[in-house]
Amino acid sequence: MSDVPKSHPRYLSLTLRDRIVSGVEQGITSIHGLIAHGRGEAYDYLINEATQPFAHKAIRAAAAMLYLAQHPVISVNGNVAALVPKEIIELGQILKAPLEVNIFHTETGREQKIKEHLQKHDATKVLMPSKDTQLNFIDSNRKYVNPEGIFKADVVFVPLEDGDRCEALRKMGKDVVTIDLNPMSRTAKQASITIVDNVVRALPLLSQAIQTLPKDTDSQETVQQYNNEKILKEAVQYIRRSPNV
Numbered sequence: 001m002s003d004v005p006k007s008h009p010r011y012l013s014l015t016l017r018d019r020i021v022s023g024v025e026q027g028i029t030s031i032h033g034l035i036a037h038g039r040g041e042a043y044d045y046l047i048n049e050a051t052q053p054f055a056h057k058a059i060r061a062a063a064a065m066l067y068l069a070q071h072p073v074i075s076v077n078g079n080v081a082a083l084v085p086k087e088i089i090e091l092g093q094i095l096k097a098p099l100e101v102n103i104f105h106t107e108t109g110r111e112q113k114i115k116e117h118l119q120k121h122d123a124t125k126v127l128m129p130s131k132d133t134q135l136n137f138i139d140s141n142r143k144y145v146n147p148e149g150i151f152k153a154d155v156v157f158v159p160l161e162d163g164d165r166c167e168a169l170r171k172m173g174k175d176v177v178t179i180d181l182n183p184m185s186r187t188a189k190q191a192s193i194t195i196v197d198n199v200v201r202a203l204p205l206l207s208q209a210i211q212t213l214p215k216d217t218d219s220q221e222t223v224q225q226y227n228n229e230k231i232l233k234e235a236v237q238y239i240r241r242s243p244n245v
């Protein structure tokens with residue numbers, strides 16, 4: 001890890017870079033994950049590196065949708081495992097939902113390394129993709145899923161998803177909740193609910209929102225009234241008028 005002084009104006013951003021680089025060194029994160037992270041950083045800059053109102057609204061709806069789910073499953077890739085292992089495990093515990101490893105580049109036993117990394121952080125239930133169970137509408141490695149996990153899920157939570165698989169999951173009738181800093185990505189547009197925010201900020205807020213869902217909230221209504229297209233438009237509007245420009 002590089003020695004970044006806390007006083008450095010980009011301390012947090014540099015710390016996150018260190019986590020991703022360390023993920024690559026440990027064989028958890030794909031080298032392609034560095035590119036995805038860089039793209040994320042660019043968008044984070046444009047939203048002022050803060051959770052904006054459009055993200056707060058999406059978090060509220062996502063909490064309701066995940067709370068109502070019969071069989072929620074949390075899909076984990078190499079960037080998420082490197083950036084927020086503890087937080088993703090905590091969300092699984094709150095929802096009583098399994099984590100499932102699902103990655104694009106399956107080189108060098110990376111799936112197993114992600115599983116072990118999560119277990120090191122005290123994850124109890126980590127499902128692995130099965131070569132016998134496949135999603136329809138997708139050709140990449142990510143079509144392989146666990147029969148007790150993503151295959152059976154009614155709601156899949158997939159931070160930093162790839163557009164192809166998001167579309168396949170939707171075509172199979174599943175709801176998808178994602179966190180993606182790019183409101184223009186195919187994932188953002190295909191998902192049922194898109195939280196346009198950095199996963200490191202949004203994940204703790206989502207866990208908190210699920211735990212503090214007000215008793216008198218009609219979660220069904222919250223989900224029905226939510227309009228993802230509108231939220232994405234708000235995010236794009238914000239970026240256009242970005243205070244950082």
Ligand code: ATP
Pocket residue numbers: 036037038039040041043083160161162163164179180181182185186187188197198199200
């Ligand atoms: P899509 O396949 O959905 O069209 P893409 O191909 O442009 O998207 P991918 O490489 O598939 O992008 O996925 C990476 C996505 O994750 C990017 O949209 C990027 O902005 C986003 N991202 C990267 N790091 C973070 C982060 N820390 N928090 C939230 N989103 C992130």
Ligand code: MG
Pocket residue numbers: 161162163164
């Ligand atoms: Mg993609």
